[in-house]
Amino acid sequence: MPEVTFDQLLADDxxxxxxxxxxxxxRRTLIRQIAxxxxxxxxxxxxxxxxxxxxxxxxxxxxxMAKVQDEAGHGLYLYxxxxxxxxxxxxxxxxxxxxxxxxxxxxxxxxxxxxxVGAIGWLVDGAAIxxxxxxxxxxxxxxxxxxxxxxxxxxxxxRQGFEILHTLAHGSxxxxxxxxxxVDRYWWPSLMMxxxxxxxxxxxxxxxxxGIKRFSNDELRQRFVDMTVxxxxxxxxxLPDPELRWDEERGHYAFGTVDFSELQEVIAGNGPCNRDxxxxxxxxxxxxxxxxxxxxxxxxxxxxxxEGAA
Amino acid sequence: xxxxxLWEVFVRSRRGLSHVHxxxxxxxDAELALRNARDVYTRRQEGVSxxxxxxxxxxxxxxxxxxxxxxxxxxxxxxxxxxxxxxxxVEHL
Numbered sequence: 001m002p003e004v005t006f007d008q009l010l011a012d013d014x015x016x017x018x019x020x021x022x023x024x025x026x027r028r029t030l031i032r033q034i035a036x037x038x039x040x041x042x043x044x045x046x047x048x049x050x051x052x053x054x055x056x057x058x059x060x061x062x063x064x065m066a067k068v069q070d071e072a073g074h075g076l077y078l079y080x081x082x083x084x085x086x087x088x089x090x091x092x093x094x095x096x097x098x099x100x101x102x103x104x105x106x107x108x109x110x111x112x113x114x115x116x117v118g119a120i121g122w123l124v125d126g127a128a129i130x131x132x133x134x135x136x137x138x139x140x141x142x143x144x145x146x147x148x149x150x151x152x153x154x155x156x157x158x159r160q161g162f163e164i165l166h167t168l169a170h171g172s173x174x175x176x177x178x179x180x181x182x183v184d185r186y187w188w189p190s191l192m193m194x195x196x197x198x199x200x201x202x203x204x205x206x207x208x209x210x211g212i213k214r215f216s217n218d219e220l221r222q223r224f225v226d227m228t229v230x231x232x233x234x235x236x237x238x239l240p241d242p243e244l245r246w247d248e249e250r251g252h253y254a255f256g257t258v259d260f261s262e263l264q265e266v267i268a269g270n271g272p273c274n275r276d277x278x279x280x281x282x283x284x285x286x287x288x289x290x291x292x293x294x295x296x297x298x299x300x301x302x303x304x305x306x307e308g309a310a
Numbered sequence: 311x312x313x314x315x316l317w318e319v320f321v322r323s324r325r326g327l328s329h330v331h332x333x334x335x336x337x338x339d340a341e342l343a344l345r346n347a348r349d350v351y352t353r354r355q356e357g358v359s360x361x362x363x364x365x366x367x368x369x370x371x372x373x374x375x376x377x378x379x380x381x382x383x384x385x386x387x388x389x390x391x392x393x394x395x396x397x398x399x400v401e402h403l
Contacts (some may be wrong), residue, residue: 019373069353076350080334083316089336090313146333153354296314299338 010211015141018084026210029203030140031085032101033212038078039096040104043277045071047111048120056114063160064117070153077146084142097282105263106193108271115168115175115182121161123183123190123228129154130224131194139211162231169236176236183232184240191255192263194221200260225253316365317343319350321357329361337362 006022009015016022045068052068055061079089095101106124111117132154135147168179195201195217207213215223225244232239243256265271314336320329332351337343343362352360371379387393396403 017373019370021374066353069349073350073353076335077333083334088313149332292314295338295342299342302339 010139010209013211014139015144016139017141025206027085029207029210029212030143031082031087033207034078034082034085034143035087035092035095035101036103038075038082038092039101040107041071041075041078043103043107043281046277046280047107047109047273048117050111051114051117054114055117060164067121067157067160070157074150074153077149078143081140081142081146093285097278097285099269099278102267103277104193105266105271106189107277108266108273109185109189110273112185113178113182115165115178116186118161118164118168118179119182119186121157121159122165122231123161123186124193125154125157125161126228127190127193127224129158130220130227134214134220137211137214162235165235165237179235180237183235183237187239187241188258188262191221191224191258192260192266194218194224196260196263197258221258222252225255229253314338317347317362318365318368319343319347320361320363321351322359323357325358329359332356334365 006016006020006026009020016026048064048071049068052061052064055064079092082092083089092101096103106127111120129151132147132151136144136151138144138147165179165183168175170176198204198216198218201217204213204216208216229239229244241256243254245254247254266274269275315338316334317337317340318334319332321332322329335343335346335350337346340362344360347360347362351357383389
Protein backbone atom coordinates (compact mmCIF):
# COMPACT_ATOMS: atom_id res chain seq x y z
CA MET A 1 0.00 0.00 0.00
CA PRO A 2 1.60 3.31 -1.05
CA GLU A 3 1.97 6.09 1.54
CA VAL A 4 -1.06 8.36 1.33
CA THR A 5 -0.07 11.94 0.61
CA PHE A 6 -1.87 15.04 1.86
CA ASP A 7 -3.24 15.84 -1.60
CA GLN A 8 -4.52 12.32 -2.17
CA LEU A 9 -6.15 12.33 1.23
CA LEU A 10 -8.02 15.55 0.42
CA ALA A 11 -8.96 14.29 -3.05
CA ASP A 12 -10.53 11.19 -1.47
CA ASP A 13 -12.35 13.35 1.11
CA UNK A 14 -10.26 11.65 3.82
CA UNK A 15 -9.40 13.15 7.20
CA UNK A 16 -6.05 14.63 8.19
CA UNK A 17 -4.95 13.57 11.69
CA UNK A 18 -2.58 15.38 14.09
CA UNK A 19 0.72 13.68 13.33
CA UNK A 20 0.22 13.44 9.55
CA UNK A 21 2.41 15.51 7.30
CA UNK A 22 0.60 18.65 6.17
CA UNK A 23 1.60 21.89 4.43
CA UNK A 24 2.66 24.67 6.83
CA UNK A 25 0.05 27.03 5.41
CA UNK A 26 -2.71 24.46 6.08
CA ARG A 27 -1.51 24.10 9.66
CA ARG A 28 -1.29 27.88 10.18
CA THR A 29 -4.74 28.48 8.68
CA LEU A 30 -6.29 25.86 10.96
CA ILE A 31 -4.55 27.18 14.07
CA ARG A 32 -5.78 30.69 13.31
CA GLN A 33 -9.34 29.57 12.57
CA ILE A 34 -9.73 27.13 15.48
CA ALA A 35 -8.16 29.57 17.95
CA UNK A 36 -10.44 32.37 16.77
CA UNK A 37 -13.38 30.02 17.10
CA UNK A 38 -12.33 29.04 20.65
CA UNK A 39 -11.85 32.69 21.64
CA UNK A 40 -15.36 33.46 20.32
CA UNK A 41 -16.85 30.76 22.53
CA UNK A 42 -15.33 32.08 25.73
CA UNK A 43 -15.88 35.79 24.93
CA UNK A 44 -19.44 34.77 24.01
CA UNK A 45 -20.04 33.95 27.69
CA UNK A 46 -19.98 37.65 28.55
CA UNK A 47 -23.03 39.14 26.81
CA UNK A 48 -25.25 36.39 28.21
CA UNK A 49 -23.52 36.15 31.57
CA UNK A 50 -24.62 39.77 31.94
CA UNK A 51 -28.22 38.55 32.46
CA UNK A 52 -27.72 35.55 34.78
CA UNK A 53 -28.31 37.60 37.93
CA UNK A 54 -31.39 39.25 36.41
CA UNK A 55 -33.07 36.30 34.68
CA UNK A 56 -36.87 36.59 35.11
CA UNK A 57 -37.34 33.20 36.82
CA UNK A 58 -35.35 30.42 38.44
CA UNK A 59 -36.08 28.20 35.43
CA UNK A 60 -34.69 30.79 33.00
CA UNK A 61 -31.69 31.33 35.25
CA UNK A 62 -30.82 27.61 35.47
CA UNK A 63 -31.13 27.30 31.67
CA UNK A 64 -28.97 30.38 31.04
CA MET A 65 -26.27 29.14 33.42
CA ALA A 66 -26.22 25.78 31.62
CA LYS A 67 -25.88 27.59 28.31
CA VAL A 68 -23.05 29.83 29.46
CA GLN A 69 -21.30 26.77 30.90
CA ASP A 70 -21.68 25.09 27.49
CA GLU A 71 -19.90 28.05 25.87
CA ALA A 72 -16.94 27.51 28.21
CA GLY A 73 -17.02 23.82 27.28
CA HIS A 74 -17.07 24.63 23.56
CA GLY A 75 -14.07 26.87 24.06
CA LEU A 76 -12.22 24.00 25.73
CA TYR A 77 -13.07 21.45 23.01
CA LEU A 78 -11.71 23.90 20.46
CA TYR A 79 -8.55 24.85 22.37
CA UNK A 80 -7.87 21.12 22.72
CA UNK A 81 -8.33 20.67 18.95
CA UNK A 82 -5.95 23.59 18.26
CA UNK A 83 -3.33 22.09 20.57
CA UNK A 84 -3.17 18.92 18.44
CA UNK A 85 -1.55 21.17 15.80
CA UNK A 86 1.41 21.84 18.08
CA UNK A 87 0.45 25.11 19.78
CA UNK A 88 0.07 25.84 23.45
CA UNK A 89 -3.23 26.91 25.02
CA UNK A 90 -1.44 29.45 27.20
CA UNK A 91 0.04 31.03 24.04
CA UNK A 92 -3.34 31.17 22.34
CA UNK A 93 -4.89 32.93 25.34
CA UNK A 94 -1.96 35.31 25.39
CA UNK A 95 -2.58 36.14 21.73
CA UNK A 96 -6.24 36.84 22.52
CA UNK A 97 -5.34 39.02 25.50
CA UNK A 98 -2.83 41.06 23.52
CA UNK A 99 -5.20 41.49 20.56
CA UNK A 100 -3.08 39.49 18.11
CA UNK A 101 -5.93 37.03 17.55
CA UNK A 102 -9.59 37.98 17.08
CA UNK A 103 -12.95 36.61 18.12
CA UNK A 104 -16.32 36.85 16.39
CA UNK A 105 -17.38 40.49 16.07
CA UNK A 106 -20.98 39.67 17.12
CA UNK A 107 -19.93 39.56 20.77
CA UNK A 108 -18.98 43.23 20.67
CA UNK A 109 -22.66 44.17 20.73
CA UNK A 110 -24.30 44.86 24.11
CA UNK A 111 -27.18 42.90 25.69
CA UNK A 112 -29.46 45.76 26.70
CA UNK A 113 -32.57 43.79 27.71
CA UNK A 114 -33.60 40.27 28.70
CA UNK A 115 -35.01 39.83 25.18
CA UNK A 116 -31.44 40.12 23.86
CA VAL A 117 -30.67 36.77 25.50
CA GLY A 118 -33.50 35.33 23.39
CA ALA A 119 -32.27 37.08 20.23
CA ILE A 120 -28.75 35.76 20.77
CA GLY A 121 -30.00 32.20 21.18
CA TRP A 122 -32.31 32.35 18.18
CA LEU A 123 -30.29 34.47 15.71
CA VAL A 124 -26.65 34.36 16.82
CA ASP A 125 -26.64 30.68 17.74
CA GLY A 126 -28.83 29.98 14.71
CA ALA A 127 -26.25 31.61 12.44
CA ALA A 128 -23.46 29.80 14.28
CA ILE A 129 -25.19 26.45 13.63
CA UNK A 130 -25.43 27.19 9.90
CA UNK A 131 -21.71 28.00 9.91
CA UNK A 132 -20.74 25.05 12.09
CA UNK A 133 -22.71 22.13 10.67
CA UNK A 134 -20.51 21.95 7.53
CA UNK A 135 -17.43 22.12 9.79
CA UNK A 136 -18.40 18.69 11.17
CA UNK A 137 -17.05 17.44 7.80
CA UNK A 138 -13.90 19.57 7.90
CA UNK A 139 -10.79 17.83 6.59
CA UNK A 140 -8.96 18.14 9.92
CA UNK A 141 -10.16 15.29 12.16
CA UNK A 142 -9.88 16.85 15.65
CA UNK A 143 -11.64 20.06 14.53
CA UNK A 144 -14.44 18.08 12.87
CA UNK A 145 -14.92 15.92 15.96
CA UNK A 146 -15.03 18.97 18.24
CA UNK A 147 -17.67 20.51 15.96
CA UNK A 148 -19.87 17.43 16.19
CA UNK A 149 -20.02 17.87 19.96
CA UNK A 150 -20.57 21.63 19.67
CA UNK A 151 -23.40 21.28 17.13
CA UNK A 152 -25.27 18.77 19.29
CA UNK A 153 -25.26 21.26 22.15
CA UNK A 154 -26.02 24.35 20.05
CA UNK A 155 -29.50 23.18 19.11
CA UNK A 156 -30.55 23.49 22.76
CA UNK A 157 -29.15 27.04 22.71
CA UNK A 158 -31.16 28.02 19.68
CA ARG A 159 -34.39 26.53 20.98
CA GLN A 160 -34.14 28.19 24.38
CA GLY A 161 -33.63 31.54 22.63
CA PHE A 162 -36.62 30.95 20.38
CA GLU A 163 -38.72 30.04 23.42
CA ILE A 164 -37.73 33.25 25.25
CA LEU A 165 -38.74 35.37 22.25
CA HIS A 166 -41.93 33.40 21.65
CA THR A 167 -43.01 33.94 25.27
CA LEU A 168 -42.23 37.67 25.13
CA ALA A 169 -43.79 38.14 21.70
CA HIS A 170 -47.04 36.60 22.95
CA GLY A 171 -47.00 38.49 26.25
CA SER A 172 -47.96 42.07 27.04
CA UNK A 173 -47.51 44.82 24.44
CA UNK A 174 -44.42 46.01 26.33
CA UNK A 175 -42.91 42.50 26.25
CA UNK A 176 -43.70 42.18 22.54
CA UNK A 177 -41.99 45.52 21.91
CA UNK A 178 -38.95 44.39 23.89
CA UNK A 179 -38.68 41.23 21.77
CA UNK A 180 -39.06 43.24 18.55
CA UNK A 181 -36.39 45.72 19.64
CA UNK A 182 -33.91 42.89 20.33
CA VAL A 183 -34.53 41.32 16.92
CA ASP A 184 -34.20 44.73 15.25
CA ARG A 185 -30.77 45.20 16.79
CA TYR A 186 -29.42 41.65 16.30
CA TRP A 187 -30.68 40.86 12.77
CA TRP A 188 -28.05 42.67 10.70
CA PRO A 189 -25.06 41.82 12.93
CA SER A 190 -26.18 38.15 12.69
CA LEU A 191 -26.01 38.34 8.89
CA MET A 192 -22.48 39.77 9.22
CA MET A 193 -21.42 36.64 11.12
CA UNK A 194 -21.04 34.84 7.78
CA UNK A 195 -18.15 37.13 6.88
CA UNK A 196 -17.53 39.40 3.89
CA UNK A 197 -19.29 38.74 0.56
CA UNK A 198 -17.75 36.08 -1.67
CA UNK A 199 -16.12 38.54 -4.06
CA UNK A 200 -14.30 40.15 -1.11
CA UNK A 201 -13.22 37.03 0.79
CA UNK A 202 -9.59 36.48 -0.20
CA UNK A 203 -8.91 33.24 1.74
CA UNK A 204 -12.15 31.42 0.96
CA UNK A 205 -11.01 29.64 -2.21
CA UNK A 206 -7.97 28.16 -0.51
CA UNK A 207 -9.97 26.99 2.51
CA UNK A 208 -12.48 25.38 0.15
CA UNK A 209 -9.68 23.56 -1.71
CA UNK A 210 -8.35 22.30 1.61
CA GLY A 211 -11.74 20.98 2.72
CA ILE A 212 -11.79 23.32 5.73
CA LYS A 213 -14.67 25.31 4.28
CA ARG A 214 -17.48 23.54 2.42
CA PHE A 215 -19.78 26.41 1.38
CA SER A 216 -19.16 30.07 0.55
CA ASN A 217 -20.06 32.92 2.92
CA ASP A 218 -22.93 34.09 0.70
CA GLU A 219 -24.36 30.58 0.33
CA LEU A 220 -24.44 30.13 4.11
CA ARG A 221 -25.93 33.60 4.63
CA GLN A 222 -28.72 32.78 2.18
CA ARG A 223 -29.37 29.46 3.91
CA PHE A 224 -29.71 31.27 7.25
CA VAL A 225 -32.14 33.85 5.85
CA ASP A 226 -34.28 31.14 4.21
CA MET A 227 -34.43 29.22 7.46
CA THR A 228 -35.13 32.20 9.71
CA VAL A 229 -37.83 34.18 7.89
CA UNK A 230 -40.60 31.56 8.43
CA UNK A 231 -39.54 31.25 12.09
CA UNK A 232 -39.95 35.02 12.52
CA UNK A 233 -43.51 34.66 11.23
CA UNK A 234 -44.27 32.06 13.91
CA UNK A 235 -42.81 34.39 16.52
CA UNK A 236 -45.03 37.19 15.26
CA UNK A 237 -41.99 39.46 14.92
CA UNK A 238 -40.74 41.34 11.87
CA LEU A 239 -37.20 41.42 10.52
CA PRO A 240 -35.85 44.95 10.00
CA ASP A 241 -35.33 44.74 6.23
CA PRO A 242 -37.84 46.45 3.89
CA GLU A 243 -36.32 44.60 0.91
CA LEU A 244 -36.98 41.15 2.39
CA ARG A 245 -39.36 39.17 0.11
CA TRP A 246 -39.77 35.69 -1.34
CA ASP A 247 -38.10 35.45 -4.75
CA GLU A 248 -40.18 32.88 -6.63
CA GLU A 249 -37.70 32.63 -9.49
CA ARG A 250 -34.65 31.82 -7.36
CA GLY A 251 -36.58 29.84 -4.75
CA HIS A 252 -34.93 31.91 -2.01
CA TYR A 253 -35.69 34.98 0.06
CA ALA A 254 -34.21 38.18 -1.37
CA PHE A 255 -32.80 40.51 1.25
CA GLY A 256 -31.23 43.96 1.48
CA THR A 257 -27.55 44.87 1.38
CA VAL A 258 -25.52 44.11 4.49
CA ASP A 259 -23.45 47.08 5.67
CA PHE A 260 -20.03 45.46 5.67
CA SER A 261 -18.34 48.73 6.59
CA GLU A 262 -19.91 48.24 10.05
CA LEU A 263 -18.40 44.74 10.21
CA GLN A 264 -14.97 46.18 9.32
CA GLU A 265 -15.32 48.84 12.02
CA VAL A 266 -16.24 46.30 14.70
CA ILE A 267 -13.40 43.97 13.65
CA ALA A 268 -11.03 46.95 13.77
CA GLY A 269 -11.92 47.36 17.44
CA ASN A 270 -14.52 50.10 17.22
CA GLY A 271 -17.67 48.15 18.07
CA PRO A 272 -19.82 49.14 21.05
CA CYS A 273 -18.19 46.71 23.52
CA ASN A 274 -14.74 45.71 22.20
CA ARG A 275 -12.82 47.33 25.05
CA ASP A 276 -15.18 46.04 27.77
CA UNK A 277 -15.00 42.48 26.49
CA UNK A 278 -11.21 42.45 26.43
CA UNK A 279 -10.84 44.20 29.78
CA UNK A 280 -13.25 41.72 31.38
CA UNK A 281 -11.45 38.70 29.85
CA UNK A 282 -7.99 39.87 30.87
CA UNK A 283 -9.30 40.77 34.33
CA UNK A 284 -10.88 37.33 34.81
CA UNK A 285 -7.64 35.66 33.74
CA UNK A 286 -5.54 37.75 36.12
CA UNK A 287 -7.98 37.41 39.01
CA UNK A 288 -7.90 33.64 38.54
CA UNK A 289 -4.11 33.43 38.76
CA UNK A 290 -4.14 32.59 42.48
CA UNK A 291 -6.47 29.62 41.86
CA UNK A 292 -4.16 28.22 39.19
CA UNK A 293 -1.13 28.82 41.43
CA UNK A 294 -2.82 27.13 44.39
CA UNK A 295 -3.77 24.07 42.34
CA UNK A 296 -0.22 23.81 41.01
CA UNK A 297 1.29 24.15 44.48
CA UNK A 298 -1.08 21.50 45.84
CA UNK A 299 -0.25 19.08 43.00
CA UNK A 300 3.51 19.56 43.58
CA UNK A 301 3.13 19.03 47.34
CA UNK A 302 1.07 15.87 46.86
CA UNK A 303 3.59 14.53 44.33
CA UNK A 304 6.48 15.23 46.73
CA UNK A 305 4.62 13.43 49.55
CA UNK A 306 3.94 10.37 47.38
CA GLU A 307 7.60 10.32 46.37
CA GLY A 308 8.69 10.68 50.02
CA ALA A 309 6.46 7.79 51.08
CA ALA A 310 7.70 5.47 48.33
CA UNK B 311 5.24 24.58 35.67
CA UNK B 312 4.20 27.30 33.17
CA UNK B 313 1.17 25.32 32.00
CA UNK B 314 -0.59 22.36 33.61
CA UNK B 315 0.12 19.02 31.91
CA LEU B 316 -2.18 17.71 29.18
CA TRP B 317 -4.47 14.72 29.86
CA GLU B 318 -6.36 12.59 27.33
CA VAL B 319 -9.96 11.81 28.27
CA PHE B 320 -11.80 8.53 27.59
CA VAL B 321 -15.52 8.02 28.25
CA ARG B 322 -17.51 4.81 28.57
CA SER B 323 -20.93 5.88 27.34
CA ARG B 324 -22.75 2.93 28.90
CA ARG B 325 -22.04 -0.45 30.41
CA GLY B 326 -21.12 -3.02 27.81
CA LEU B 327 -19.18 -0.54 25.65
CA SER B 328 -15.47 0.27 25.88
CA HIS B 329 -13.99 3.64 26.82
CA VAL B 330 -13.60 5.90 23.78
CA HIS B 331 -11.27 8.88 23.39
CA UNK B 332 -13.25 12.16 23.45
CA UNK B 333 -10.60 14.87 23.72
CA UNK B 334 -8.07 16.36 26.09
CA UNK B 335 -7.68 18.97 28.81
CA UNK B 336 -5.12 20.57 31.12
CA UNK B 337 -5.06 19.85 34.85
CA UNK B 338 -2.44 20.04 37.61
CA ASP B 339 -3.09 16.49 38.88
CA ALA B 340 -5.13 13.35 38.25
CA GLU B 341 -7.92 14.24 40.66
CA LEU B 342 -8.60 17.62 39.05
CA ALA B 343 -8.19 16.09 35.60
CA LEU B 344 -11.07 13.71 36.43
CA ARG B 345 -13.28 16.47 37.83
CA ASN B 346 -12.58 18.77 34.88
CA ALA B 347 -13.23 15.89 32.45
CA ARG B 348 -16.61 15.33 34.11
CA ASP B 349 -17.53 19.00 33.67
CA VAL B 350 -16.20 19.35 30.12
CA TYR B 351 -17.12 16.02 28.54
CA THR B 352 -20.13 14.60 30.43
CA ARG B 353 -22.52 17.51 30.99
CA ARG B 354 -25.36 15.57 29.34
CA GLN B 355 -25.00 12.09 30.82
CA GLU B 356 -22.59 11.06 28.07
CA GLY B 357 -20.82 8.61 30.33
CA VAL B 358 -20.90 6.15 33.21
CA SER B 359 -17.12 5.91 33.58
CA UNK B 360 -14.15 8.18 32.82
CA UNK B 361 -10.44 7.57 32.29
CA UNK B 362 -7.83 10.34 32.23
CA UNK B 363 -4.33 9.52 31.03
CA UNK B 364 -1.33 11.89 30.95
CA UNK B 365 -0.80 12.62 27.23
CA UNK B 366 2.96 12.32 27.69
CA UNK B 367 2.52 8.67 28.76
CA UNK B 368 0.90 7.59 25.49
CA UNK B 369 3.20 5.74 23.10
CA UNK B 370 1.99 5.95 19.51
CA UNK B 371 2.99 4.42 16.19
CA UNK B 372 4.61 6.81 13.74
CA UNK B 373 2.28 7.86 10.88
CA UNK B 374 5.34 8.20 8.63
CA UNK B 375 6.18 4.53 9.24
CA UNK B 376 2.61 3.38 8.78
CA UNK B 377 3.29 1.44 5.59
CA UNK B 378 6.18 -0.62 6.94
CA UNK B 379 4.65 -0.99 10.38
CA UNK B 380 1.36 -2.48 9.20
CA UNK B 381 2.92 -4.32 6.25
CA UNK B 382 2.84 -7.80 7.88
CA UNK B 383 -0.97 -7.90 7.58
CA UNK B 384 -1.02 -6.89 3.91
CA UNK B 385 -0.36 -10.31 2.33
CA UNK B 386 -2.38 -12.54 4.63
CA UNK B 387 -5.80 -12.44 3.06
CA UNK B 388 -6.31 -16.01 4.26
CA UNK B 389 -7.00 -14.53 7.71
CA UNK B 390 -10.45 -13.48 6.46
CA UNK B 391 -13.30 -15.99 6.10
CA UNK B 392 -14.14 -14.56 2.65
CA UNK B 393 -10.82 -15.99 1.38
CA UNK B 394 -12.30 -19.49 1.37
CA UNK B 395 -14.67 -20.79 -1.27
CA UNK B 396 -17.49 -22.93 0.04
CA UNK B 397 -19.35 -25.41 -2.19
CA UNK B 398 -23.01 -24.64 -2.92
CA UNK B 399 -25.47 -26.03 -0.44
CA VAL B 400 -23.18 -26.01 2.60
CA GLU B 401 -24.85 -24.25 5.51
CA HIS B 402 -23.83 -23.00 8.96
CA LEU B 403 -20.18 -22.60 7.91
